[in-house]
Amino acid sequence: MSGGWGQCDNLGDLNYDENINILDIVIIANIVLEGNYNEIADIDTSGTLDILDIVALINLILGDRLLTWPIDCIPGIDCEIGHADIDEDGLSFNCDSPGYTGHQGTDIGITWEQMDSGVDVFAAEDGIVLWVFDGKYDRCPDPHPDCNSPTSELGPGESDGYTICTELGPYCGAGDCCCFWCFAGGNIVIIEHFNTGNIFATRYDHFKKNSILVNQFDFVTKGQKIGEVGSSGNSTGPHLHFEVWGSGYYELAEPWAGPCGPNFDNYLWECYPPWNE
Ligand SMILES: [Zn+2]
Numbered sequence: 607m608s609g610g611w612g613q614c615d616n617l618g619d620l621n622y623d624e625n626i627n628i629l630d631i632v633i634i635a636n637i638v639l640e641g642n643y644n645e646i647a648d649i650d651t652s653g654t655l656d657i658l659d660i661v662a663l664i665n666l667i668l669g670d671r672l673l674t675w676p677i678d679c680i681p682g683i684d685c686e687i688g689h690a691d692i693d694e695d696g697l698s699f700n701c702d703s704p705g706y707t708g709h710q711g712t713d714i715g716i717t718w719e720q721m722d723s724g725v726d727v728f729a730a731e732d733g734i735v736l737w738v739f740d741g742k743y744d745r746c747p748d749p750h751p752d753c754n755s756p757t758s759e760l761g762p763g764e765s766d767g768y769t770i771c772t773e774l775g776p777y778c779g780a781g782d783c784c785c786f787w788c789f790a791g792g793n794i795v796i797i798e799h800f801n802t803g804n805i806f807a808t809r810y811d812h813f814k815k816n817s818i819l820v821n822q823f824d825f826v827t828k829g830q831k832i833g834e835v836g837s838s839g840n841s842t843g844p845h846l847h848f849e850v851w852g853s854g855y856y857e858l859a860e861p862w863a864g865p866c867g868p869n870f871d872n873y874l875w876e877c878y879p880p881w882n883e
Contacts, residue, residue: 672805673730673861673874674828677714677835677846684720688713688845692858692868699864710858711809711849716835721814721844725835729826730808730848733797738822739770742792744815744836752792752838762786768839770794780806780854787856791847792839793818795832804852804859805874811847812838850874 679685688705689698690712698704705713716725746753746768756766762774763786771788778785791811795818798807814836820826837844852859860867861874 672799672828672876673808673850674728674876676728676730676808676810676848678726678728679714679716679720681714684716685725686715688715689862690849690858690860692860695866697866699860699862699866699869701864701866711811711847712861713845713847714835715843715845718837718844721835721837724814724817725844726831727795727810727813727833727835727846729797729828729830729832731797731799731805731828733799733807733826735820735822735824735826736796736798736807737772737794738818738820739765739789739792739794740813740816740818740833742768742770742815742838744793744813744838746792746837746839746841753841755790755840760788768792768841777855785855790840792841793833793836794839795820797826797832805850806854806857807851809847809849809851811849812836812841812845814838 677685681687688709689700689702691698691704691707691709694708696704696707743750743752752768754767756769758766760766760769760771762771764771769788769790770792772786774784774786776783776785777787789809789811791809793811793813793815795810795813796807797810799805810832812835813833815838817834817836818832820830820832826832835844835846850859850861851857859874860869863869863871863873
């Protein structure tokens with residue numbers, strides 16, 4: 607990782623005098639929250655410094671903003687972003703064009719040369735690995751069978767072409783029986799998270815063949831390398847498809863916040879990723 611990534615910078619407005627007071631902390635909170643004063647309205651800035659105020663602010667700052675950037679590249683410098691369109695209105699969160707209408711995650715694209723030399727994918731948050739699928743051909747598009755759409759409808763535990771389905775299990779909602787899910791991402795990791803408010807799980811697609819370093823039910827920590835970017839599955843070039851599930855299995859959430867939604871208020875990143883588009 608390079609150059610100021612994830613440092614929650616811009617602390618230059620702070621008054622570095624000897625005395626810490628609540629206002630200083632509020633300023634820090636505002637910087638981290640990017641000026642969302644509404645969220646800190648409940649903090650009493652007139653009193654003496656109270657540990658509960660600090661705890662409240664830390665919780666507020668960390669609250670749902672828990673995802674670290676899941677790939678070793680910086681948008682606009684050495685990778686490009688194709689945004690999601692979870693509400694299927696044809697617009698990404700920032701009212702721009704999404705990767706495509708109805709796109710369910712954030713695509714982070716690299717070159718074939720970068721893929722060949724290896725670009726790391728990281729767990730965006732602590733969690734437990736729910737599913738791993740690996741071994742599919744990773745230079746799609748290509749006539750290879752692993753790059754084709756399935757030839758028939760798939761059932762639990764089945765795989766054909768670029769699609770893989772989970773077994774039937776307690777995978778409905780936040781854990782009710784009985785559902786299975788099918789994914790078109792070729793080589794895939796899905797991580798369930800705990801105590802993270804609005805983030806149930808994160809999904810990572812299109813890994814390079816046999817690059818995945820984790821196994822099902824492994825515990826992983828935020829920032830841990832889980833594999834390398836590839837172009838397996840339904841993919842037109844090497845990229846990471848990064849998908850967030852909010853309230854349960856396949857309940858899609860948008861980690862970016864903006865005026866065209868569906869997340870209008872609070873982005874889910876721990877620190878706002880660099881933005882050089
Ligand atoms: Zn995608």
